Amino acid sequence: MSIFSDSDSTVGLPDPAPSATLLGLAPNASIEPGHREQASTDRSGFVAQTHPDGVVFAESAEDVAATLRLATLHRVPVVPRGAGTGLAGGSSARTGEVVLDVSRMNRILRIDPVEQLAVVQPGVLNAEINAAAGEYGLFYAPDPASTAICSIGGNIATNAGGMRCAKYGVTRESVLALRVILADGRELRTGRETIKGVTGYDLNALIIGSEGTLGVVVEATLRLRPTPVATATVAAFFPDVESAARAASAVVAARIQPSMMELMDGPTLEAVDAATGTDYRSRGAAFLLVQTDGYGAFLEQDVVLEAVRPFAGSCGKAADDDEAAAMVSARRDAIPSLEQMGRVSIGDIGVPRGRLAEAVTGLEEISAATGVRIFTIAHASDGNLHPMIVMDPEDSVTEGPAKDALGQMFFLANRLGGTLTGEHGVGLLKRDWVGAELGDVSVGVQHSIRRALDPLGILNPGKAI
Ligand SMILES: Cc1cc2nc3c(=O)[nH]c(=O)nc-3n(C[C@H](O)[C@H](O)[C@H](O)COP(=O)(O)OP(=O)(O)OC[C@H]3O[C@@H](n4cnc5c(N)ncnc54)[C@H](O)[C@@H]3O)c2cc1C
Structure with missing residues (x-):
């Protein structure tokens, strides 16, 4: 007799919730309040009103497949979760849902220095891959600012970007092959090692960026690249953020390919100074950090200086590796520094690179109109801005002036020919605006694809599209 037959229900008592049945049978399941609370949100500023019914801590692809088979059988919605550092509410889960946490699947299975690839489980942290690849003189290029705390499975599910994407592309450009468990428990293999x-x-491309709605990534084959022989750094300070944005556009127009070009506005510099004891804000009201790498690093550095100088109050080459590393740290410290000031919601609109200055001005206008505090950093060479709303800890980005500001940002991006999300994904937070960007035909096709892979709507319902 099947363990799922009707006779499992105790006569005279109501049937248990479908999730309770799943959690009773799934491997490594927990209904501890602490686990449920932690899995109810991510780092997006979304305030959860309820908690999921439980968390399954998968330790193998078989655990994932078994959980999804149970979910299909009992019609239980499942929310895949990596490290929970997402900024769109994609891994947030509510009552009636079960979280499928793959963070314990955290082994690097193979590094092949000849083929320049790594085979990893989804819970491995981005920085761990780089540490392992570094021993072979190789690196994994996509480097979200959260590199030390985010998982590769989450990176793949969000098609994560980062600072080095300026030259090496986003996650999609570094994933060769995937093993994915579909909603009904079948295993799908995508891509290849070549x-x-x-x-x-x-x-491969379909799964990358699908935000846990089409399948759960249980293994990834990643492309590694040779570690650059040299890196050169330029730091420039500006009288205002519009000048910094214009300088960034000038670097793009100079037809070189920086490996990193990061912009920070004055309020963000102040926040970093306050949190870390630096004094960047005294040097200007905006900061641009540009790195070039490879054999031509220092030749390209001169071109950067020439492009930036007309706009800058001061600019120069980093004296040594330590100074360069300190400046990169300042950029990485931006979000944690703001998190010391309140609840932070980080936008990630993308605009054509020549329209950065207009986007920056538009964000200032939105802040003035809504009264919402907006701090701005940007992956300037991708035209990818991170307007960061800082709220009181008890406020949520899903209502009131913060939500209004978020909506205005998306319309600003679209008006400039851009997108509402460059790298964080839609998740829960941006769904209201997806239709306006994609249009009916695209949304319809995407729902058809979703239904084809997950006809019962088990995987991450209410997210992404
Ligand atoms: C300080 C800070 C800085 C950041 N900087 C950047 C940045 O520079 N660039 C950038 O792109 N992002 C950045 N992020 C956002 C975040 O780190 C990325 O979106 C990251 O890719 C999320 O990984 P995660 O493991 O935390 O995923 P989670 O938050 O756990 O999940 C994110 C999404 O992926 C899905 N998912 C997770 N694992 C799997 C899996 N194995 N299979 C299928 N679906 C899965 C979830 O359902 C969810 O939809 C930053 C976040 C913070 C807190």
């Missing part, structure tokens, strides 16, 4: 390969549709 650099080239075009047999069939590109299902």
Whole structure:
């Protein structure tokens, strides 16, 4: 007799909730309040009103498949979760849902220095891959500012970007192959280990950025690259943020390819100074950090200086590696520094790179109109801005002036020919505006794809599209 037959219900008592049945049978399941609370939100500023019914801590692909088979059988919505550092509410879960946490699947299975690839489980942290690859003179290029705390599974599910994407592309450009468990428990293999390969549709690209709505990534084959022989750094300070944005556009127009070009506005510099004891704000009202790398690093550095100088109050080459590292740290410290001031919601609109200055001005206008505090940093060479709303700890970004400001940001991005999300994903927070950007036909096609892979709507319902 099947363990799922009707006779499992105790006569005279109401049937248990479907999630309770799943949690009773799934491997490594927990209904501890602490686990449920932690899995109810991420780092997006979304305030959860309820908690999921439980968390399954998968330790293998078989655990994931078994959990999803149970979810399909009992019609239980499942929210995949990596490290929970997402900024769109994508891994947030509510009552009636079960979280499928893959953070314990955290082994690097293989590094092949000849083929320049790594095979990893989804819970491995981004920085751990780089540490392991570094021993072979290789690196994994996409480097979200959260590199030390985010998982590769989450990076793949959000098609994460980062600072080095300026030159090396986003996660999509560094994933060769995936093992994915579908909603019904079947295993799908996408991509291949070779650099080239075009047999069939590109299902790798379909899964990357699908925010846990099409399947759960249980293994990834990643492309590694040779560690650059040299890196050169330029730091420039500006009288205002519009000048910094214009300088960034000038670097792009100079037809070189920086490996990193990060912009920070004055209020963000102040926040970093306050949190870390630096004094960057005294040097200008905006900061641009530009790195070039490879054999031509120092030649390209001169081109950067020439492009930036007309706009800058001061600019110069980093004296040594320590000074360069300190400046990169300042950028990485921006979000944690703001988090000391209140609840932070980080936007990530993208605009054409020549329209950065207009975007920055538009954000200032939105802040003035809504009364919402907006701090801005940007991956300037991608036209990807991070307007960061800082609220009181008890406020949520899903209502009131903060939500209004968020909506205005998205319309600003679209008006400038851009997008509402460059790298964090739609998750829960940005769904209201997806239709306006994509249009009916695209939304309809995307729902058809979702239904084809997950007809019962088990995986991460209410997110992404
Ligand atoms: C300080 C800070 C700085 C950041 N900087 C950047 C940045 O520079 N660039 C950037 O892109 N992001 C950045 N982020 C956002 C975040 O780190 C990324 O979105 C990251 O990719 C999320 O990884 P995670 O493991 O935390 O995923 P989670 O938050 O756990 O999940 C994110 C999404 O992925 C899905 N998911 C997770 N694991 C899997 C899996 N194995 N299979 C299928 N779906 C899965 C979830 O359902 C959810 O939809 C930053 C966040 C913080 C807190």
